[in-house]
Amino acid sequence: MDSSANGLRSLQEESNRILILGNSETNGSDNSVCTSKYSILTFFPKALREQFRRVGNVYFLTIGVIMFIGQYTDAWNSSISPWTTLGPLGIVISVSLVQEGYADVARHRNDKKTNTHPCILLKCAEDLDKSDKKRVRDESVFNGKDIEISLDIHQRSEDESNLPLPKAYTTSVSIDVKNEKTKTVKLAFERVQRKDIYAGDIVLMKSRDMVPADIILLATSNQGGSAYIETSSIDGETNLKLRSSPQIPNDELNLLQQTETLEQAAKRLAGLTLLGYPSGVNAAENPLNNYRETEVEREESYRRISSKSSTFKGMFASSKRSMAYGGSINRKKSKDVDTETYVASLLSEPPNPNVNNYTGKLTLPPGKDGDPSITIPLNNDNILLRGAVLRNTEWAIGVACFTGDDTKLVLNSFTTPSKFSNLDKLMNKTVYVIFFVMIVLISLMAIGAVVTNSNRFDEFWYFGLNKNTTQVWPYLPDLPPPEWETGTENFVQQMFLFITLLNNFVPLSLYVTVEIVTFCMMYFINSDRDMYHAKTDTPASAKSTIVTDLGRVSYIFSDKTGTLTRNVMRFKRCSVDGLAFGAPIEKKSPKATQEKEEEKSKEGDGNISSEAFHPLKQLLVGTVSIPSLETREAESNVEVILPGEKTLTFNAEMFLRVMSLCHTVVV
Structure with missing residues (x-):
C-alpha cells in the first residue's frame, strides 16, 4: 500500500469514472487489501533497516567492524576478537527479526482471511459455464x-425502417413499426472471494455481512429499497444509518412494487444491465440524450405545434414527447440506433x-x-462504504464502485508504521550520552x-620497543635478539585500540535482556x-513489539458506549x-445488599417482603379477560373469571403502545 509523506495514500489526479453495470473492470484495481509490512523478498532488507534504527545496534556493529579490521589487517591493533561482539549482536538481531516476522505473519493471516472471505456476485450463467476456470x-x-429471465428484443426490419413518411408527418410524427421477440x-449467483470483486460487478449482500467494497445501492428487501448499515469500524x-436506492422518477419509468423479492430484483436489474444484454x-x-429539453420548453413547443394543426390534437396528446422535439429526433435517428439496446451505466x-x-x-x-x-x-x-455492516436488511444488491486500494476506507488508512517504543527511545538517548x-x-x-611513547620510548623494552x-x-645476553619494533602507533591507531578495549561501555546484555523480556511479555499476553x-473464541493477540510501553500508560481516553459498557439496556x-412501577433500587454496596438478602432468608416466610407486590406485572398480565359484546349484553356487564385464566388486558396493551411511542429513558 503506497503512502505519502504524511502517511496517507497519495492520490493522483483522476477524472470521473464511467462504469457499465455488470461489466467487470478487470484492468483496474482488484479488491484485495494488504496491511502487512513485508513480503518474502523485502523482509530481510526492510526488517534489518528497522533494527538499525536502534543506536545500540549501530554502535555494536561499528565496534565489531573496527575489531575485525584490527584483527585481520595491519591498520591497527585489536585487543579483543571481533566475534565476542558480532556474535551476541547477531543473536539480538535474530530475536528481533523473529518477533517482527511473527507479528507480520499475523497481519498476512488477517489479510488472507479478509481477502478470501466468500461473496456473491450476480453473473450471466452462460459466462460461468463457458469459463475455463472453475x-x-x-x-x-x-x-x-x-x-430464468425472459427479455424483449426490439428489432426493426430493414424494409420497414426505410418506409417513406407522408409529408404531413415527416417533421412531427414518429412512426415505429417493430417486430417484438423474446x-x-x-x-x-456466483460465489467468489472478496479479492476477486472488480468495479462494475453487481454484488449481493446478506444481513450482518460486511460491505466488501464501496457499493452503490440498487435494490434491497426493505420497503422503498432502503437499507440500514452500522459504521462502527x-x-x-x-x-x-439509513441508506436508500436511487429514486426513479414516476413520470420517466413505472415504479415497481414497494417491496421486492430477491428474484424480482435480480430480474429487474438483469433487464437494465449487461447481465441481460451482453452486447448492450x-x-x-x-x-437522444442531446435533445432532452426542459419541461417548460416542451410545453411551449407543444402549444406552438398544437395551435398550428388542430387536426392532430389527439395524436399530440398521446405522443406529447415526440411532438415536443418538433420532429428533430426522427431526422436524427438512424437504423443503427434503433437496433441498439442500451444498458445502465454509472458516472x-x-x-x-x-x-x-x-x-455520481x-x-x-x-x-x-x-x-x-433516464438520469x-x-x-x-x-x-455503502467498505467496512460497514448490513443490519436489519435481509439482502441488498449494489454495483461495486470503488474496490481495493480505491475504497474510501483504505484511502483513509495509514500504512502499518514501524513503531518505536519509549524504552527504545530512552536507550538511544542513554547510548548517546555513554558514547560521548x-x-x-x-x-x-x-x-x-x-606522549608517553614518544618521551619514554627506550624504557619500554619489555613491550618489544627498541x-x-x-x-x-637486557639482563638476558645469552638469548638471541628479538624482532624489535622501532616505532609506536600514532594517535588514530591508539584511538581505535582503546575503542576495542572500552567497547563494553555500552552493555550488549541490556539489549539481549530487553528482547527476551519483550518476547516473554507477548507470550504471556497471548x-x-x-x-x-x-x-x-478470541484470545488476546499481541501484534506489536512495543508491549513494554504498557507499563508507562497513565491515562486512557475511550468512548463509553459499547467499549466500557456492553450497550445492553435492562428494565x-x-x-x-x-406512579413508579418495578422493584425499588437500593443504592448500597454489593456487600450490604448481600447481607440484607441473607437476613431476609433467615426471617422465614412469615414476614411479608416489600418486594412481593409487582404492580407492573399485574398490569401487563391481568386475570380479567375482556368479553365480547354479545357476552356483555347477556351477562349484564358481569365479568366471568375462569380459574387460572391469564390474558393480556386492554389496559396493558394500550400501556405498552403508549410507552413505546412516547417515553423518556434516563440512564
Whole structure:
C-alpha cells in the first residue's frame, strides 16, 4: 500500500469514472487489501533497516567492524576478537527479526482471511459455464439454481425502417413499426472471494455481512429499497444509518412494487444491465440524450405545434414527447440506433478519502423507444462504504464502485508504521550520552599514550620497543635478539585500540535482556485467560513489539458506549403519571445488599417482603379477560373469571403502545 509523506495514500489526479453495470473492470484495481509490512523478498532488507534504527545496534556493529579490521589487517591493533561482539549482536538481531516476522505473519493471516472471505456476485450463467476456470454457484441462494429471465428484443426490419413518411408527418410524427421477440437469459449467483470483486460487478449482500467494497445501492428487501448499515469500524458510531436506492422518477419509468423479492430484483436489474444484454451499449451514449429539453420548453413547443394543426390534437396528446422535439429526433435517428439496446451505466467521482460526500450519476435505459435515457443523481445516501455492516436488511444488491486500494476506507488508512517504543527511545538517548563520555576518555587516553611513547620510548623494552634492532635482551645476553619494533602507533591507531578495549561501555546484555523480556511479555499476553473472549473464541493477540510501553500508560481516553459498557439496556423501573412501577433500587454496596438478602432468608416466610407486590406485572398480565359484546349484553356487564385464566388486558396493551411511542429513558 503506497503512502505519502504524511502517511496517507497519495492520490493522483483522476477524472470521473464511467462504469457499465455488470461489466467487470478487470484492468483496474482488484479488491484485495494488504496491511502487512513485508513480503518474502523485502523482509530481510526492510526488517534489518528497522533494527538499525536502534543506536545500540549501530554502535555494536561499528565496534565489531573496527575489531575485525584490527584483527585481520595491519591498520591497527585489536585487543579483543571481533566475534565476542558480532556474535551476541547477531543473536539480538535474530530475536528481533523473529518477533517482527511473527507479528507480520499475523497481519498476512488477517489479510488472507479478509481477502478470501466468500461473496456473491450476480453473473450471466452462460459466462460461468463457458469459463475455463472453475466457477462455483452459491448454494445459499435458491439452492444454487439459476434464474430464468425472459427479455424483449426490439428489432426493426430493414424494409420497414426505410418506409417513406407522408409529408404531413415527416417533421412531427414518429412512426415505429417493430417486430417484438423474446429471449431467455439465465442469471446465476456466483460465489467468489472478496479479492476477486472488480468495479462494475453487481454484488449481493446478506444481513450482518460486511460491505466488501464501496457499493452503490440498487435494490434491497426493505420497503422503498432502503437499507440500514452500522459504521462502527469506520467512524466509531454504533447507531444504524439509513441508506436508500436511487429514486426513479414516476413520470420517466413505472415504479415497481414497494417491496421486492430477491428474484424480482435480480430480474429487474438483469433487464437494465449487461447481465441481460451482453452486447448492450452505454445508455449515456444514447444520441437522444442531446435533445432532452426542459419541461417548460416542451410545453411551449407543444402549444406552438398544437395551435398550428388542430387536426392532430389527439395524436399530440398521446405522443406529447415526440411532438415536443418538433420532429428533430426522427431526422436524427438512424437504423443503427434503433437496433441498439442500451444498458445502465454509472458516472462516478474519482477515488477520494472523503467518507461524508459522494457525487455520481446513474444513467438508465430509456423507458420506451424514442425517449432519452433516464438520469438519476447520486449522493452519499446511495453508497455503502467498505467496512460497514448490513443490519436489519435481509439482502441488498449494489454495483461495486470503488474496490481495493480505491475504497474510501483504505484511502483513509495509514500504512502499518514501524513503531518505536519509549524504552527504545530512552536507550538511544542513554547510548548517546555513554558514547560521548567514551569518546572523551578514549581521546585523553590516546593522547597520553602518544606522549608517553614518544618521551619514554627506550624504557619500554619489555613491550618489544627498541630503535636498535641488533640489541639483545637486557639482563638476558645469552638469548638471541628479538624482532624489535622501532616505532609506536600514532594517535588514530591508539584511538581505535582503546575503542576495542572500552567497547563494553555500552552493555550488549541490556539489549539481549530487553528482547527476551519483550518476547516473554507477548507470550504471556497471548496466553492470558483473563483476556480471552469465550463467546467468540478470541484470545488476546499481541501484534506489536512495543508491549513494554504498557507499563508507562497513565491515562486512557475511550468512548463509553459499547467499549466500557456492553450497550445492553435492562428494565429497572418506570414511572407513569408519577406512579413508579418495578422493584425499588437500593443504592448500597454489593456487600450490604448481600447481607440484607441473607437476613431476609433467615426471617422465614412469615414476614411479608416489600418486594412481593409487582404492580407492573399485574398490569401487563391481568386475570380479567375482556368479553365480547354479545357476552356483555347477556351477562349484564358481569365479568366471568375462569380459574387460572391469564390474558393480556386492554389496559396493558394500550400501556405498552403508549410507552413505546412516547417515553423518556434516563440512564
